[in-house]
Amino acid sequence: MDPNNTLRIELQFSGGMELLFDNQKMIKANVPAFFSTESTTEKHAATIGDLIGWIASTQLRERPELFIGPDGSVRSGILVLVNGADWELEGELEYELEDRDEIVFISTLHGG
């Protein structure tokens, strides 16, 4: 395992999320394949939890609090899809990213 590896992840934004990302509905991102485990020097395979932090610090142009919550997950009202399915079916924050995964962030809408 080469810790310099990156994973090719397709990020998509919908329901207004794209406004936080320069109005991009899709970003092809190279995401580190490994992240440091807190308070140790060990590395672990990248999870969605790591991805959310990584996006907030590297991709977000403005107001990260509209994307990430105080607990490090997405803020409430955002649904995450892993390859087309609700992330709850995939383990939520613990899901380990794979090369070429498609991760979608959808903000719930409230227009009637």
Next chain:
Amino acid sequence: MDPNNTLRIELQFSGGMELLFDNQKMIKANVPAFFSTESTTEKHAATIGDLIGWIASTQLRERPELFIGPDGSVRSGILVLVNGADWELEGELEYELEDRDEIVFISTLHGG
């Protein structure tokens, strides 16, 4: 190349085509990977043209003339998709099938 090979092809039917196939919208078919070339003993890799003939003779329960035309292509008014794209972009009848291809047959609708 093993001439006994089969390809796993997902057939889909839409716009009323499914009525010809016992109302199945999707059939996972094992299609021969090679077909005989006419008037020789040689075999060639399966094309969509071969697939259409194969479907008409093995899958169709009734009235094959509603599926296949006199020229061996689909009858007029049917659009064929190869992995989500108009088959004209892929070479129409000459397209060589690949394992796990998705081929969709859509009948044009005329309701208003």
Next chain:
Amino acid sequence: PLQKIAKLTNPEIARYGRQLILPGFGIHAQMDLRNCSMLVVGAGGLGSPCALYLGGSGVGRLGIVDHDTVDISNLHRQVIHNEARQGMSKAQSAALSVRLLNPHCEVIVHDLVLESSNAQPIIDAYDIVIDATDNVATRYLLNDACVLGGKPLVSGSALRLDGQLTIYNYRDGPCYRCLFPTPPPSETVTNCSDGGVLGVEQDPPTMTLFSANSSTMFRTIKLRKRKSDCIMCGDAPTITKLIDYVRFCGSSATDK
């Protein structure tokens, strides 16, 4: 409750004949519609087509909830109203249009703001509830009242060129709180009321997304099942009656 009937009248058969011969629909589906009462909450952008098509198709009883009045700035997309009805209650105006279209549909006007104090008996009187509103507090209110009353909740929402459609609390699928346990921060909620979507929904639980400005305009998402630890619809719910939803959702909840 709506009185069930055993067969359609001849005028009903003449009216719905084209649906009756539809493969996969037919007389049984028409009877199900006829013996069903539905509540459309909101007679705005989403509520307009919703009420028109449900009323036209033969729903036996259709309730329409809205406290707003018809304004000229609504008419560009709230097509169930018209210019002469400016100032009329939207629930009244929508009911008028449905009755003109189909006098066989019993239309009930609820010209009121749905709140914790009045929602439960209204919801309980219908078989299916359709959320066509535009604010977060009402979404949680409708969700909780539907879970408490055991009613499926069809939830539509639209903003600009995006739309979302989900059925909650239906056939072991999730409720709104299973997906969104806590309301979004108020600064993330925009109630622009512009856009539009309408559709149909299925097993397994799915959400349908519509986006007019992306290359894949539509997608269907497989959703989680009901969460056993949901405080509303889970195995040991802690919410057993309606709460204060404006407070729960924060100040933005009822802003327009």
Next chain:
Amino acid sequence: PLQKIAKLTNPEIARYGRQLILPGFGIHAQMDLRNCSMLVVGAGGLGSPCALYLGGSGVGRLGIVDHDTVDISNLHRQVIHNEARQGMSKAQSAALSVRLLNPHCEVIVHDLVLESSNAQPIIDAYDIVIDATDNVATRYLLNDACVLGGKPLVSGSALRLDGQLTIYNYRDGPCYRCLFPTPPPSETVTNCSDGGVLGVEQDPPTMTLFSANSSTMFRTIKLRKRKSDCIMCGDAPTITKLIDYVRFCGSSATDK
């Protein structure tokens, strides 16, 4: 032709205000609508929402073609009409509804059957043509007249629970004949007139499919470009005026 205006009136700004503030829409798109004339062919199941929403949204001039009259069996889904208008021309009835919704929209009634003998001047008088009809012969007629007149053709069709939406003859995309050079055998054509779909379309050329009874309800298909050998829109077209479409399509073409 429709007289172009340079700015919206104050009543128009009040009416369309919610659209004007829509990101990605705004005043320019509204002016484009206002200075655009569109022809909706067919005031039935697809024509109903089409005419209502186009009229409401601010199209400057809206033509409606239909020779049928309103029948009780239409009302379950042709929501632009109503019970009191039984027997009235559908084009008239649709025009009435659009005018009630938006008096700023100039509505023109074409109470006639569109044929080779009369189609070209009517098509030529509009900027965009919308095919909401239910028979094959009219689809080819509209396609050919739109290619000859250089008009984009928005084509919707619906049958049972399926729907299809395509823009033809637009920005180097295909015409209907590029996709379907010959009409389908008459026994394969069912004009059940039941179902429904409405949507939006884009570059590159695509077809949007809707199916209410499959797990993936919607899909968007990338279509071929204009075919250089198309007899209608190709580099050397052989059809240079309208033909006999009923004969071309066979006996089933105008059956309902």
